[in-house]
Amino acid sequence: EAQVTQNPRYLITVTGKKLTVTCSQNMNHEYMSWYRQDPGLGLRQIYYSMNVEVTDKGDVPEGYKVSRKEKRNFPLILESPSPNQTSLYFCASSAGFGYTFGSGTRLTVV
Amino acid sequence: QKEVEQNSGPLSVPEGAIASLNCTYSDRGSQSFFWYRQYSGKSPELIMFIYSNGDKEDGRFTAQLNKASQYVSLLIRDSQPSDSATYLCAVNKAGNQFYFGTGTSLTVIP
Numbered sequence: 001e002a003q004v005t006q007n008p009r010y011l012i013t014v015t016g017k018k019l020t021v022t023c024s025q026n027m028n029h030e031y032m033s034w035y036r037q038d039p040g041l042g043l044r045q046i047y048y049s050m051n052v053e054v055t056d057k058g059d060v061p062e063g064y065k066v067s068r069k070e071k072r073n074f075p076l077i078l079e080s081p082s083p084n085q086t087s088l089y090f091c092a093s094s095a096g097f098g099y100t101f102g103s104g105t106r107l108t109v110v
Numbered sequence: 111q112k113e114v115e116q117n118s119g120p121l122s123v124p125e126g127a128i129a130s131l132n133c134t135y136s137d138r139g140s141q142s143f144f145w146y147r148q149y150s151g152k153s154p155e156l157i158m159f160i161y162s163n164g165d166k167e168d169g170r171f172t173a174q175l176n177k178a179s180q181y182v183s184l185l186i187r188d189s190q191p192s193d194s195a196t197y198l199c200a201v202n203k204a205g206n207q208f209y210f211g212t213g214t215s216l217t218v219i220p
Contacts, residue, residue, distance in 0.1 A: 033208070042212035043154070043198065058207060090153055098144045098200075099208065101153040 002027045004102035006091045012108045013081055021076045021105050023091030031094040032074040033058070034066065036087040037104075043090070049074055081109045111136050114201050116211035124219050129186040131214050133199030136180070143175055144200040145184045147193075148213065154198055158184070189218045 006023045013019055025032065033048040035058075045058030049068040063085055065077040074093075078085060086109050092099035116133050123129045135143075142161045146154035160166045160173040160182070172185040182201075186193055196213040203209065 035210075040212065043200075043210040045208055048207060056207075059209070098146075098156040098159050099154075100156070104153050 002100070004091055004093050004100055006089075006102035006105055008105060009103065010106050012110065014110055015082055016080050019078050019081060019107075021078075021089060021091075021107070023074045023076065023102060024072050025074075025091075025093040025100075026072065027093060027095070027100070028071065029093035029095050029100075030071070031096065031099075032068065033092045033094070033099060034064070034074070034076045035090045035092065035101075036060065036085075037090065038087050046076070046089075081107075083109050085109050112211075113137065113203075113209035114199055114211040116197075116199050116214050118212060119215040120217055121214055122217045122219055123189050125189060125191060127189050129189045129193065129216055129218070131184040131186075131197050131199075131216065133182045133184075133211055134180055135182070135199075135201045135209075137201070137203055138177070138180065140180075140201045140203050142202040143173070143182045144202070144208075145171075145173060145182075146198040146200060146210075148196045148198055150195075157197075186216075189216075191218045191220050194218050 004025045034046040035043045047066040049055045089105045091102040144159045145157045148154040158173045170187045174183045198213045199211040
């Protein structure tokens with residue numbers, strides 16, 4: 001089944017403790033992206049990647065890192081999470097005709 | 111000025127009616143336009159995309175694009191209760207940088 005898989009689905013962590021949210025797609029898509037979704041603000045793009053080793057900042061990149069060492073994987077790294085990064089995060093991939101989204105990761109930073 | 115603006119609603123229509131959802135965008139250089147549906151607690155799913163001025167139909171859905179007015183709309187004919195969801199408009203400006211509106215909540219009343 002064609003899908004974008006992100007883990008974990010739910011995560012509660014403490015301020016400053018580094019974490020990684022994994023994302024993998026099995027559709028051989030070139031484009032991948034991370035979004036956060038907050039009430040009243042909608043979906044905002046954090047980082048995107050147009051191919052292996054090619055990444056670029058989206059609208060809200062501060063406090064996040066990404067890497068694209070393999071085509072299928074695009075992990076999101078929070079080096080020092082803060083409470084304002086509490087949000088619903090989506091990974092997505094695309095062949096160029098709109099994104100397919102993963103199931104989401106609900107992150108709470110306390 | 112927001113990149114993409116949508117009326118947040120809520121929009122209520124009776125079952126069988128036409129639901130009309132609207133979206134405006136700020137950058138005339140925007141290249142492609144997408145409509146997503148998001149059920150509560152779920153990830154967004156792509157309904158339609160449109161690149162050229164005019165109408166594009168897919169089943170009960172019609173997307174309309176007017177680049178001169180920087181306006182995109184989605185019509186849902188014969189609305190069903192299962193269409194009740196939040197509808198997100200998205201715009202691709204360049205590369206794979208996407209901007210989403212905050213969404214319009216639609217309720218179809220049986």
